[in-house]
Amino acid sequence: MKSRSLQSKLFFAYISLACLILFSFAVFFYAFVSRQLKQSQISAMNTLNSSFQTQVDSAIRNLDAVSVNINYSNQSKTILDNSFNLNISSDMLSAMSDLFISLSGTELKADQVNLYDFSGYVLEAGISTIVKKTDGSKDEWIEAARELEGKKVLTPPYCTREYTKTATYDQWFISLYRSFNNQYKRGVGVIETAKQCKSVFKSIITYKKKNHEDAASIYVFDSNGDLIYPYDISQEYKAALQPYYELTKGDDSALTFISPLTGKTEYAAEAVSSYTGYTYLTIQPESVVLAPVYNLLRILAAIVALFLTVSIFISYRLSRSVVKPVKHLKHIIQRMELDTLGQEKVTAYPVSVNELEELYQAFQLMSDNLKDSMEQLTQAKEQELRARSMALQTQINPHFYYNTLSSIIVLAENGDSQTVVKMCRNLSQIMRYITSTAETTVTLKDELDYVQKYLYCMKVRYQSSLNYSIDVDERLLSQPVPKLIIQPIVENAIRYGSDCAPPWNISVTSIVTHGSWQIEVSDTGPGFTEEAKERITANIMKAIQNPGLPELKINGLGTVNVYLRWKIFCKGDIIFRYGNNTDGHGVVSIGRYFQNKEDTETV
Incomplete structure (x- = not known):
């Protein structure tokens, strides 16, 4: 959604409020007056009907009286x-x-x-x-x-x-x-x-002549629905007027309908003579009934236009008086840099709103305090990153230590002293690598050497049931990585990849493209289940939303641990994938994109 300026928002808010008030008044005025006019017109048409009925009935009664007298x-x-x-x-x-x-x-x-x-x-x-x-x-x-x-x-x-x-x-x-x-x-x-007929319908004819174009349409139908007034029209026109009689069959004496002749809304009043059976229908178009309303609406529209013009001018001045100081403050912020924090003072600027004056003062205080805390914040951030990396690394040490001891115990129980000696020698080198806190970043070569010693220990433990291979492009060996970043992935591959009949194969390979490199650890086990992938994804999302150390059990390293350490090290620009290959076996990839052209050319 495209954002708008504060001034435009305030301007449109003021205008919208003015339009809402004026529009509501206009709608209320139209509804009220039109209803009153409609009721008045319907009442007048009912009066006309009564007058026409009385005069016509009187003429017919005179004819009837003469015939009765003769009889x-x-x-x-x-x-x-x-x-x-x-x-x-x-x-x-x-x-x-x-x-x-x-x-x-x-x-x-x-x-x-x-x-x-x-x-x-x-x-x-x-x-x-x-x-x-x-x-x-x-x-x-x-x-x-x-x-x-x-x-x-x-x-x-x-x-x-x-x-x-x-x-x-x-x-x-x-x-x-x-x-x-x-x-x-x-x-x-x-x-x-x-x-x-001109005598029988004298009142209707007189009304039509007196009112000319403003006169309502008068139709009289007999009890059979045949049109008897107007009487001097063609049969085709009489047939066209026949639908009006069908509209009189309802229960209401006042009708509103769409004209079968013009297709426009019309109002009608109906009266039925009990003596002659004639139905009198007086019809007036809505445009004639509401003509006074339309005239008033034209006047109202002119008044509304005048008020809107005034509202636009006032809204513009009000919104500008609020936004102009804010724009001035924005220019000061745009000129501000870290090196100039606290140096540029906010000049006195006349404002008509107390809150804006307080904003100026608060900004000046913020600028002064920001300069003092910037250096402390930068140092604290660097220390936090180092502390988090060290803390995540220390979670790994006990885990691998206990697993390796378990392997040595098994060798000792089997009486293989030479292998125990070699295992202890490897364990000594491994523990030296793990416990060294002098540096938390190593080359990929050092990490893979450690993984090689770890896999050897696991090979001794599982014998022919476990096979492994490490095939990494030599151009990647100088890449810096966090210590103990590959070994947890390999350990998980052994743990979950052995959940099937042996032999178990673990492979560590590399993939190098034009813009990135990856280390891929795969096994020949049953692979990740859908539940496992959903659980890992949920844990990673939870770790992202709640920064800090993940909760890990001492006897198992989580994928979340590796993801967090790798993300902290690379500052978010990482490659981290997990899933199954085409054969259904588990695969975990870790890597990153090249940061500059020199890295790409080196690799």
Whole structure:
């Protein structure tokens, strides 16, 4: 992750805080106001629906009242004869026309009243007044009213020129049909009362004209789901509006949905008339409902931009006032070297923060104290490294001493005095090599000579069961190594490599590459198990994380001991591997990378 400067972090922190506050306020404002506007708009649309429903229901009730009055009027039954024959005389037409007009009233509750008999004639009164033969276009509604036996039948809006005096343009009507009974309560005809759609839907039309583009969309559906308003549109457009009716089948009177026409969010209010069965749907796009919010948001955005500009300026000044003294102190630190510790004094620098002034004083004190302790620290570090190396080496001495004594005891028990003498002579040289503390670093040649004597002692002990070989490149013999660094690896190879049927073979070889050299100790035993490798790795990691001497048993040297001594000697630049070769036998390699070009050329 790319790091950033302190000033940029402080600057962005201040700006982020300001943005968070402003953004939270804007979100709260938008959510609160939009909810209030939505509720207000839904309430207004419900009021509109109620108004439209009341006016339309009133117009339909007037049509219904006229048909009921005609049906129960004794005068109409007196004018008509018992056979209900409408094609009799012009006097009967005039009398019935006057009767219909009087029953419709001065307000003209019905624009047209038609009385049909069952022999194919109709008596028309109102816009058109005539007795004529029917053309069969209304037989469907006549039959429906006849079957309902006195109940009303409402038609959808229909377009006709039949009642237009000039016959130059069509007009839209809605008709109400009801069966007509004679004085014997027997159905002898059908009454039709009709009114122009512009009168039935007058309140909706007036609302649309008054509000123009801001007006909500008003749709009215009958109980069958057919669109009856707007009535003067094409069948294709009516089919496109049909999905709106499907949206009204829920339980909510206020709806929010995606428009099937525009694909945008819309709000709707629904009302259903229990008298006509009409469903009134008032729809308003979200963009219109929330238009005042959007206008306020534009003003708010300008205010937020102004506040952000001011916040940016203040944040920059605040962050700069904090960071500038720190940068000054950084330049002083960059110029500082070990040789100049304590010599350069921190000059007085005006700061506005107490903590920064204390930082200056603390740095000056640190510089003075650091110079005094640097030399002591360097010497202590060197002594620590020497002490740790000596301590790790001394852990080896008792271990090898006891193992060698065990071998001599076995030889003495077998009565091989000559070999005992030779073993004791070798042991004397080995112990002299081990116990000499004058130096902890030897050449690889000296270490391998010691390993040679050690392997001889082990060969005498195990006889023909043990074979060994040492084949190391002569160019490596002058390489410096810690004393007793190879022998523990060889001892472990013998210990774990003999965990199988003899003979056991131990080999010490060297590998030299362009940039490194290695000493490799291998055996012919069963090799490292996965558990052993995991345990060694865990112990090494534990030793790395917890510097100090590892816990080792006196009768066994650990791989961790060798690793730590080699790492201390090489200061971390080492090669140290353990595992199994392709044949499944154990192999341990120890080495290092060449430190410079001269070492590479020498080897």
